[in-house]
Amino acid sequence: MLGVKHTLGYSGPVSTDPPRQKRATIIDVAREAGVSRGTVSRVINGERYVSSEAEAAIKAAISKVGYRPNVAARNLVMQRSQAVALVVHEPASLFAEDPNIGAIMLGANAALSAADYQMVLLIVDSERDTERVSRYLSGSYADGVIMVSARTHDPITRVIEKIGLPATFVGHPPDVTQMAFVGIDNRASARAITERLVATGRSRIGMIAAALDRDSGADRLAGFRDALGDRFDANLVEAVPLYEFASGVTAMQELLRREPQIDGVFAASDAVAAGAMNALRSAGRSIPQDVGIVGFDDSTWALRTKPQLSTVHQPAQGLGAAAAASVLSQLHGETPPAGGVLLDTPVVWRGSA
Amino acid sequence: MLGVKHTLGYSGPVSTDPPRQKRATIIDVAREAGVSRGTVSRVINGERYVSSEAEAAIKAAISKVGYRPNVAARNLVMQRSQAVALVVHEPASLFAEDPNIGAIMLGANAALSAADYQMVLLIVDSERDTERVSRYLSGSYADGVIMVSARTHDPITRVIEKIGLPATFVGHPPDVTQMAFVGIDNRASARAITERLVATGRSRIGMIAAALDRDSGADRLAGFRDALGDRFDANLVEAVPLYEFASGVTAMQELLRREPQIDGVFAASDAVAAGAMNALRSAGRSIPQDVGIVGFDDSTWALRTKPQLSTVHQPAQGLGAAAAASVLSQLHGETPPAGGVLLDTPVVWRGSA
DNA sequence: ATGAAAGCGCTAACAA
DNA sequence: TTGTTAGCGCTTTCAT
Numbered sequence: 001m002l003g004v005k006h007t008l009g010y011s012g013p014v015s016t017d018p019p020r021q022k023r024a025t026i027i028d029v030a031r032e033a034g035v036s037r038g039t040v041s042r043v044i045n046g047e048r049y050v051s052s053e054a055e056a057a058i059k060a061a062i063s064k065v066g067y068r069p070n071v072a073a074r075n076l077v078m079q080r081s082q083a084v085a086l087v088v089h090e091p092a093s094l095f096a097e098d099p100n101i102g103a104i105m106l107g108a109n110a111a112l113s114a115a116d117y118q119m120v121l122l123i124v125d126s127e128r129d130t131e132r133v134s135r136y137l138s139g140s141y142a143d144g145v146i147m148v149s150a151r152t153h154d155p156i157t158r159v160i161e162k163i164g165l166p167a168t169f170v171g172h173p174p175d176v177t178q179m180a181f182v183g184i185d186n187r188a189s190a191r192a193i194t195e196r197l198v199a200t201g202r203s204r205i206g207m208i209a210a211a212l213d214r215d216s217g218a219d220r221l222a223g224f225r226d227a228l229g230d231r232f233d234a235n236l237v238e239a240v241p242l243y244e245f246a247s248g249v250t251a252m253q254e255l256l257r258r259e260p261q262i263d264g265v266f267a268a269s270d271a272v273a274a275g276a277m278n279a280l281r282s283a284g285r286s287i288p289q290d291v292g293i294v295g296f297d298d299s300t301w302a303l304r305t306k307p308q309l310s311t312v313h314q315p316a317q318g319l320g321a322a323a324a325a326s327v328l329s330q331l332h333g334e335t336p337p338a339g340g341v342l343l344d345t346p347v348v349w350r351g352s353a
Numbered sequence: 354m355l356g357v358k359h360t361l362g363y364s365g366p367v368s369t370d371p372p373r374q375k376r377a378t379i380i381d382v383a384r385e386a387g388v389s390r391g392t393v394s395r396v397i398n399g400e401r402y403v404s405s406e407a408e409a410a411i412k413a414a415i416s417k418v419g420y421r422p423n424v425a426a427r428n429l430v431m432q433r434s435q436a437v438a439l440v441v442h443e444p445a446s447l448f449a450e451d452p453n454i455g456a457i458m459l460g461a462n463a464a465l466s467a468a469d470y471q472m473v474l475l476i477v478d479s480e481r482d483t484e485r486v487s488r489y490l491s492g493s494y495a496d497g498v499i500m501v502s503a504r505t506h507d508p509i510t511r512v513i514e515k516i517g518l519p520a521t522f523v524g525h526p527p528d529v530t531q532m533a534f535v536g537i538d539n540r541a542s543a544r545a546i547t548e549r550l551v552a553t554g555r556s557r558i559g560m561i562a563a564a565l566d567r568d569s570g571a572d573r574l575a576g577f578r579d580a581l582g583d584r585f586d587a588n589l590v591e592a593v594p595l596y597e598f599a600s601g602v603t604a605m606q607e608l609l610r611r612e613p614q615i616d617g618v619f620a621a622s623d624a625v626a627a628g629a630m631n632a633l634r635s636a637g638r639s640i641p642q643d644v645g646i647v648g649f650d651d652s653t654w655a656l657r658t659k660p661q662l663s664t665v666h667q668p669a670q671g672l673g674a675a676a677a678a679s680v681l682s683q684l685h686g687e688t689p690p691a692g693g694v695l696l697d698t699p700v701v702w703r704g705s706a
Numbered sequence: 707a708t709g710a711a712a713g714c715g716c717t718a719a720c721a722a
Numbered sequence: 723t724t725g726t727t728a729g730c731g732c733t734t735t736c737a738t
Contacts, residue, residue, distance in 0.1 A: 025715055036725045041717060049723055068516070071492035072428040073715035077730045081425070083494075102455075109476045118489050121474035123462045136471050139424035141436075163421070245657060278659070304598060306631070378731055389709045394733055402707050426731035430714045 024065040032061035044069065075140065083118040084108075084327055085142035087133060087156060089149055090124075100297060100316040101148065104170060107320025108146055115328050117143075124156065134159040144327040146170065146320075149214075166330035168323045171216060172340065180336035182322040182343065186216050189312045189345040190223025193294050194266050196310075197353055198227060202264030202292055206236035208251040208276055210243045210268035217243075220268050220296060236262065243268060245301075248275020256283055264353070265293040270301035270311055277305050277352070292353030307351030315343045377418040385414035397422065428493065436471040437461075437680055438495035440486060440509060442502055443477075453650065453669040454501065457523060460673025461499055468681050470496075477509065487512040497680040499523065499673075519683035521676045524569060525693065533689035535675040535696065539569050542665045542698040543576025546647050547619050549663075550706055551580060555617030555645055559589035561604040561629055563596045563621035570596075573621050573649060589615065596621060598654075601628020609636055617706070618646040623654035623664055630658050630705070645706030660704030668696045 030040045035054055042050050043058045061067075075081050086108055088101060109119045120142060122133045134156055137145060144166035150157055152173045160167045161179075169181040197205060207224045211217030221239075225232050238255050240247035248267060252275065255262055265280075267273035273295030277287060285291050287307060295302060298313035322343060326336050383393045388407055395403050396411045414420075428434050439461055441454060462472045473495060475486045487509055490498060497519035503510055505526045513520045514532075522534040550558060560577045564570030574592075578585050591608050593600035601620060605628065608615055620626035626648030630640060638644050640660060648655060651666035675696060679689050 023715095026717095027715080037716080038718080038726075039724060042724090045717080051723060054724080066515075068488075068491040070429070070715050071489075071494055072425050072434070073730090074717075075425040075730095076423070076429050076715080076732090077717050079730075105476065106478065109478060109482070113479065113482055113485065116485065118485060119474075119476065121472075121476075123458065123472065123474075125459065125462060126466065129462070129466050132466065132469065132471060136424075138421040141424055245653075274657075376731095379733095380731080390732080391710075391734080392708060395708090398733080404707060407707080423731050426714090427733075428714095429716090429731080430733050432714075 023070070024067040025070070026067070028065045029058060029061045029067050032065055033057040079140070080143050081141055082116070083120050083142045084112055084324065085120045085122050085137060085145045087122045087124060087137075087145060087147050087150075089147075089151060089154065089156070100299065100314060103316030104148055104320035104323075107317035107322075108324040109320070110317075111321040111324035112328070115324075117324075117328070119324075130155055137165060138163050144168075144331055146323045146327055150176065152213075166327055168326040168330070168336065170319050170323050171214070174215060180326050180330065181340040182319055182326060183340060184314060184319070184345045185342050186219035187223040187226065189347075190220040190266070190296070191226040192223075193296070193310070193312050193347050194224050194227035196347055196349070197264050197266060197292055197294050200264075200288075200292055200353060202353075204236065204259060204262045205231075205264035205266065206233075206238070206255050206259065206262050208248060208255070208265065208267045208272050209237055209239040210247065210272055211241065212239055213241075217268060224266055235259065240272070243271055245271045245275040248272035248277075249279045250275075252276035252279035253283075256280075256285075263291055265291060267293065267295050270295040270297045270299045270309055273309055273311070273352075274301045274305050277309075288351065288353050294353045298348050302348070302350070305352065310347070310349045310351070310353045313346050313348050315345065318343050376423070377420040378423070379420070381418045382411060382414045382420050385418055386410040432493070433496050434494055435469070436473050436495045437465050437677065438473045438475050438490060438498045440475045440477060440490075440498060440500050440503075442500075442504060442507065442509070453652065453667065456669030457501055457673035457676075460670035460675075461677040462673070463670075464674040464677035465681070468677075470677075470681070472677075483508055490518060491516050497521075497684055499676045499680055503529065519680055521679040521683070521689070523672050523676050524567075527568065533679050533683065534693040535672055535679060536693060537667060537672070537698045538695050539572035540576040540579065542700075543573040543619070543649070544579040545576075545698075546649070546663070546665050546700050547577050547580035549700055549702070550617050550619060550645055550647050553617075553641075553645055553706060555706075557589065557612060557615045558584075558617035558619065559586075559591070559608050559612065559615050560619045561601060561608070561621060561625050562590055562592040563600065563625055564594065565592055566594075570621060577619055588612070593625070596624055598624045598628040601625035601630075602632045603628075605629035605632035606636070609633075609638075616644050618644060620646065620648050623648040623650045623652045623662055626662055626664070626705075627654045627658050630662075641704065641706050647706050651701050655701070655703070658705065663700070663702045663704070663706045666699050666701050668698065671696050 026037050026040050030037045039054055040058055043055050112119045124130055124133055137159055145160060147167060147169045150169055150173050152175050157176060167179055169176060169179060171183045172181040209221045236259055238251040240251050265276055267276050273293055276293060280287060280291055287293060295309045295311040298311045302309035302311045322341055330336060379390050379393050383390045392407055393411050396408050465472045477483055477486055490512055498513060500520060500522045503522055503526050505528050510529060520532055522529060522532060524536045525534040562574045589612055591604040593604050618629055620629050626646055629646060633640060633644055640646060648662045648664040651664045655662035655664045675694055683689060
């Protein structure tokens with residue numbers, strides 16, 4: 001029966017607790033209050049047409065017997081779960097380092113919470129996870145899903161499409177065109193901050209590109225190119241696989257080797273920029289006098305560097321909130337905007353360039 | 354017993370069904386395969402006593418009708434969810450900055466995943482969250498719970514106790530003594546690294562203490578004191594409320610003001626140490642020549658500083674894994690060790706001292 | 707080895 | 723306004 005051995009399991013060596021009895025059900029409440037199940041259900045769900053005497057009796061009975069609704073039963077009959085899954089598909093190391101992901105989660109949680117939905121975070125960190133998360137999603141555990149950093153040809157995306165689960169992507173993989181998404185205009189943002197860097201009078205401007213296999217990475221490079229036009233020099237671009245500090249260090253070293261005269265750098269993320277700044281300082285370059293450097297994200301990294309980083313503000317929390325709102329609207333039967341939702345990304349100018 | 358019996362039985366799809374296709378159920382599979390519901394259920398759950406012909410027919414039928422088990426129904430009858438909740442109760446800002454929390458999540462997820470359990474992350478970020486998470490936990494959504502950074506007098510802890518949900522705490526608030534927990538020996542670890550610092554010949558050793566209202570913070574200070582014995586000087590201890598970079602900067606400035614001769618510092622966390630290093634460098638002190646500094650956590654901070662930080666390795670991922678193992682063992686009816694589980698915390702000696 | 711049927715706890719449609 | 727009852731989809735005896 002329900003959880004009996006669990007209770008015995010952790011009541012400790014000197015157990016003073018009685019064995020946990022069966023959980024009170026709606027029937028216990030009904031009997032205690034002298035009414036029928038139906039009436040109890042009405043009170044629980046706040047419906048009209050309940051006499052105040054009945055309501056009072058039922059409320060008293062509920063606290064007397066310690067009744068807690070069983071959501072599995074409710075979900076079964078209601079065909080919903082009042083929960084939205086947030087699937088994070090990232091390599092383990094990045095998860096801990098990427099500040100965006102935390103902010104997205106927080107933003108989504110706040111928005112879902114306000115609508116009385118439970119956010120359920122699912123981490124995909126292995127093949128096994130992929131399969132289990134797919135099962136979870138197809139098991140009616142969640143009414144909708146927010147996908148963060150989905151990959152191209154993601155099996156989970158396939159499952160979502162197949163079962164028709166309301167979904168919103170944060171950023172969108174190229175092979176997902178039919179589904180709702182929220183994001184930022186990486187290309188325009190990259191162009192804007194590069195132009196700003198150009199305007200400071202730098203003449204040899206390079207870029208540390210990252211994650212070119214994702215649209216965010218590719219678009220940031222494209223925006224950089226847009227801004228430079230004819231002055232774009234492929235030799236001044238160094239690409240690294242991930243948005244991480246360590247890559248920034250090595251990439252900057254490489255760039256310095258290839259072009260010692262470099263006087264401006266656009267790093268594809270703040271973490272990368274922080275690494276690059278380390279390398280620049282080790283090479284004896286002062287910032288921003290010798291080299292101006294700008295980043296992307298406006299994460300906590302940007303405030304830790306010295307001088308602080310000029311960067312593109314990425315509204316991570318807003319993205320989470322917008323994604324949640326999008327899923328919620330789909331749950332209410334609305335159709336999300338076809339082109340997705342793009343949030344503003346103001347340039348934040350600090351001391352590094 | 355209410356004595357009301359009613360005939361249950363499959364009434365079939367009603368002829369008035371709109372074109373909307375309903376999800377395939379076990380009954381559709383049974384009909385397709387020409388067997389009974391019971392047999393289908395046996396195949397799904399991999400039980401013995403099923404003929405291979407029946408099994409083949411059922412498997413074919415499952416994929417033909419696109420059957421996916423409905424977990425709400427299964428949970429209802431099985432009285433379990435095959436999911437474990439991980440409750441994180443942190444101020445929003447810390448969540449994004451604290452690398453431990455991510456590692457704990459990853460470790461727990463890996464362990465639960467291996468046991469085929471789903472980890473469900475619940476963030477508590479407001480009053481409303483507290484209430485909803487409590488409801489979630491009491492709603493049979495999760496078979497057990499891992500509590501991270503619970504506070505003293507946490508309402509969620511109350512709920513867990515009340516409903517007797519198998520639980521394990523990562524670290525333990527003082528008012529939780531009956532429940533399982535995993536953690537590290539902060540006091541012994543702090544003592545060990547301070548002794549190591551003393552052994553390098555430093556004579557004026559100070560500490561930047563943090564979070565003294567939590568056991569981790571208080572224990573680290575106690576360990577520092579243990580190591581110094583008679584040489585402990587309260588004037589060389591500066592306390593800050595949180596484990597954060599910015600606090601490290603200001604605390605170090607204060608310490609330098611009070612004792613310019615200071616030549617050794619134990620910071621209560623790597624983030625604090627990183628801040629302190631910034632302040633030391635601004636004050637013209639070289640590390641480790643003028644001042645030796647050590648931290649605590651062995652987080653990503655420790656590798657970002659220059660020189661890299663000597664610190665106490667906190668096995669965050671291991672803590673997550675151990676917590677998961679503890680919950681899982683309770684789920685199997687075992688009693689967790691009374692004193693909790695303490696993980697090793699080796700001192701990692703790098704260049705900062 | 708398989709089928710029949712009794713519920714798990716709840717909501718909602720229908721009667722009264 | 724309230725009671726009665728038919729399921730939601732599934733597992734699990736109990737027969738056979």
